[in-house]
Amino acid sequence: MTWRPSASTSTLQARATLLHSIRKFFFNLGVLEVETPILASSCGSDPYIEPLTCHTEPISYLHTSPEFAMKRLLAAGSGSIYQICKTFRAGEVGKHHHTEFSMLEWYRVGFNHHDLMNEMNDLLQTILSCSPAAKLSYRDMFLEYAQLDPFTISINALRKALVQFNINLNSHDNLTHDDYLNLILSHHIEPKLGLLAPVFIYDYPSSQSALARLQPGDPTTAARFEVYMNGIELANGFHELTDASEQRERFRSDARKREQIGKPTPATDHNFLAALDHGLPDCAGVALGIDRLLMILLELDDVRDAMMV
């Protein structure tokens, strides 16, 4: 029976309705739907995201996110845009992961991350008929769920906290302060997040800024947010970094981390950097996993039940 698709026909009908609702939501707001290349000659620098490599000449990659291509559109004057696309990440397995998955990514010109959280809150209520989201800063989340301050805690205290939360690590190789925080978040806190309504976590440590700008007036935090529901990470957004030299420095920092953990650094996207040099408008952007959204809507247990595998 393995030829049968993992998603049932009724799930696929719900999926079609979901996609229609998303497109209607953005059509009504006047946000432009775009498509960007899935096959790319370069890819993101994130130390913990691996692309699938295509054996073309020269080598190319299946994109791990449409972010760089969409930012080129923004720099070229597209105005606010959204995209629904297949995205690929190698080696990601589990009930909430599949190498090939669908992503909704959108950018709003002139928004900061709080404006975008408000819009995402509207979208989730429209689609899931859920209660309005709660908002919690990254620091307050750790204080509430793990009784520790993520910005001041020492590595030793983090190791003790892992033991306290019954996270018995096989090795501590190459683990940084942020890695420990991420392990506590994914094992101890995440399963408890968003059980009644979506929860937005915002203002991450600047060391976890990814592609978010640092907060003006508080360089210890970055204008980044995540969305959790039913203990599942659903979305990640930024008030986007627009400073090209700062972006170059982050690429270098990611490359150093990659080298430290023994991973090759893929080719840099020079078109993206040139677009930043030209000027990315002030904007906020977010990526949301569509398969996970459908999982939550239909109360499915495995992300593969929400897609055709």
Next chain:
Amino acid sequence: MANSEERTKISNGNKVLIANEPHLVVNAHHAKPGKGVGSTTLKLKNMITGSVTEKTYQGNDTVEMADVFEKKMKFLYKESDENAVFMDENYEQIIVPKSVFETQSQWIKEGEDSPDCIITLYGDTPIAITLPIYVDLEVVEAPEGRQMASGGSKVVTLETGAKVHTPQFIKAGQKIRVHTESGEYKEKVK
């Protein structure tokens, strides 16, 4: 003897090596934040002691696989008070120590009449025996008449020497079916 596997490739039912002892993966939970280090938490059952633990692997950690396999064998005879001898279909014999076989030996007959048992081997060392879920055995000794003091059941002795609680109507010479894990009477065999 052991080889290693990437942590993301581990799934339920795999056998892995922790502190030189084979463990069964009861549950493999993979976590990967959108931004940040991925991890795999294994719920593990020690295949020798039966104790259950959890271990989390992160990043590039690999997991050492245990060279554990299973073999269908029959119980031949008891060599001494300590050891039992088992034989597979190719007449290859192994010695299973009392520590592995002790509680189960009362449910299986020797030689030709032995049911097929699954012997779990770690390398050359037998570490566990899995019996059939039920075995049929003859009652060799059963007290006559109603045993009022024991409430609706009585204790009978089987051909292997095992003692089992059965209903009052079971008599010597009859065959009964016994659940090997709990040692409980299931039914009379016609």
